Amino acid sequence: MNFSINEDLAMIIKTVKDFVDSEVDLVAQQIEEENRIPSQIIETAKDMGLFGLSIPEEYGGTGLDMVGKCMVFEQLGRTSNGFTTFIGAHNGIGTVGIVEMGNEAQKRKYLPDLAAGNRFGAFALTEPGAGSDASNLGTTAVLKEDKYILNGTKHFITNATDATVFTVMAATDKSKKAKGITSFIVEKDFPGFKIGTVERKMGLRGSHTAEIIFEDCEVPVENLLGQEGQGYVNALKILANGRAGLAARNLGSMQKLLELSVQYAQQRAQFGKSIASFQAIQHMLADMEVDIQATRALTYKVAWMVDQGMKIIKDAAVVKYFASEAYGRVADKALQIFGGMGYMKDFPIERYYRDARITRIYEGTSEIQKNIISAQLLKEYELI
Numbered sequence: 507m508n509f510s511i512n513e514d515l516a517m518i519i520k521t522v523k524d525f526v527d528s529e530v531d532l533v534a535q536q537i538e539e540e541n542r543i544p545s546q547i548i549e550t551a552k553d554m555g556l557f558g559l560s561i562p563e564e565y566g567g568t569g570l571d572m573v574g575k576c577m578v579f580e581q582l583g584r585t586s587n588g589f590t591t592f593i594g595a596h597n598g599i600g601t602v603g604i605v606e607m608g609n610e611a612q613k614r615k616y617l618p619d620l621a622a623g624n625r626f627g628a629f630a631l632t633e634p635g636a637g638s639d640a641s642n643l644g645t646t647a648v649l650k651e652d653k654y655i656l657n658g659t660k661h662f663i664t665n666a667t668d669a670t671v672f673t674v675m676a677a678t679d680k681s682k683k684a685k686g687i688t689s690f691i692v693e694k695d696f697p698g699f700k701i702g703t704v705e706r707k708m709g710l711r712g713s714h715t716a717e718i719i720f721e722d723c724e725v726p727v728e729n730l731l732g733q734e735g736q737g738y739v740n741a742l743k744i745l746a747n748g749r750a751g752l753a754a755r756n757l758g759s760m761q762k763l764l765e766l767s768v769q770y771a772q773q774r775a776q777f778g779k780s781i782a783s784f785q786a787i788q789h790m791l792a793d794m795e796v797d798i799q800a801t802r803a804l805t806y807k808v809a810w811m812v813d814q815g816m817k818i819i820k821d822a823a824v825v826k827y828f829a830s831e832a833y834g835r836v837a838d839k840a841l842q843i844f845g846g847m848g849y850m851k852d853f854p855i856e857r858y859y860r861d862a863r864i865t866r867i868y869e870g871t872s873e874i875q876k877n878i879i880s881a882q883l884l885k886e887y888e889l890i
């Protein structure tokens with residue numbers, strides 16, 4: 507594995523870090539209070555090409571490979587996780603399906619606008635009755651002449667209120683269960699598409715999560731994404747591809763928490779000395795560093811595997827599971843080091859603490875990642 511980076515990528519990473527640390531972080535508290543990302547931040551992100559991270563250059567994107575993309579995500583992870591989730595979901599689950607499974611006409615139609623940030627992308631798999639059991643979809647798609655007619659409800663969809671292009675999974679043949687699921691590109695303007703309840707969440711302020719309702723929603727036949735019956739496999743591939751990216755975002759947040767914790771521990775004095783001089787605090791910092799180093803190694807290993815075209819089902823689940831649990835541990839230690847101040851909204855620690863919690867749930871819970879890892883392991887050992 508070779509993670510040496512060329513000058514262009516080094517420049518991109520530096521520019522993103524500067525943008526995050528000197529512009530986005532300044533408004534992180536505002537995002538928290540207003541539950542809205544200021545438009546000037548979105549505009550700058552567009553100018554920097556941050557909406558085209560997964561999209562090849564020929565369609566207007568940055569054409570970064572997975573290692574490069576994770577390096578950018580790591581920098582984005584340093585600040586408001588609501589902002590990072592908005593950008594991350596667009597670049598990950600919101601656009602990867604069209605890049606990987608779309609035909610040439612679909613790519614030409616949708617990718618340039620998605621890359622420019624003129625349109626935002628989202629991914630709609632989860633339903634009230636189909637969460638971890640994502641193949642048990644109630645949403646149906648029935649072919650009538652030149653249109654599929656979709657009926658059903660999706661919920662917990664990130665970017666639903668901001669996106670206009672959705673990768674949607676629906677059952678074209680319920681009797682075939684997972685093999686009867688098909689994916690579609692659905693536009694917000696299609697007749698029968700409606701946004702339902704917008705959720706009130708524990709964290710991720712600025713990232714909006716909502717219900718989508720399809721009532722005889724008309725999807726032109728040319729918006730079939732891939733083959734009929736391949737939708738569940740497509741969904742799993744899109745999710746697996748995104749797992750290193752989510753881990754990279756967690757990594758950036760963990761790194762930021764460590765920096766804030768070291769700084770605070772050195773400044774805060776109790777019993778006549780800085781709390782950094784207490785071994786109890788030093789050990790917490792050491793544990794944080796260990797979790798960060800392990801997450802970094804796993805993240806870039808899996809990103810590299812994606813770039814090599816290797817099979818990543820097990821490793822992607824390993825990195826998603828580890829990085830989410832590690833982020834929770836690191837946020838918890840940071841809060842402990844900050845003491846009472848960590849619990850107050852004057853410092854960003856409590857925000858990271860709340861935002862870390864979702865990473866063990868969305869894009870597949872920790873329990874589901876462990877199911878994937880063990881199922882793959884058992885398969886491997888069967889072959890020996």
Ligand SMILES: Cc1cc2nc3c(=O)[nH]c(=O)nc-3n(C[C@H](O)[C@H](O)[C@H](O)COP(=O)(O)OP(=O)(O)OC[C@H]3O[C@@H](n4cnc5c(N)ncnc54)[C@H](O)[C@@H]3O)c2cc1C
Nearest residue numbers: 629630631632637638662663664715867868869870871873
């Ligand atoms: C903020 C947010 C954003 C989201 N964004 C999106 C999005 O953009 N697109 C999208 O499609 N979905 C999205 N989701 C949905 C998310 O992926 C699901 O919430 C997640 O997969 C879990 O499903 P569930 O909430 O229905 O929990 P459930 O499946 O009901 O799980 C409840 C508990 O049971 C456990 N459990 C379930 N089955 C098993 C099993 N077989 N073995 C062991 N334990 C099990 C789970 O691990 C969990 O602890 C989002 C969710 C949230 C909260």
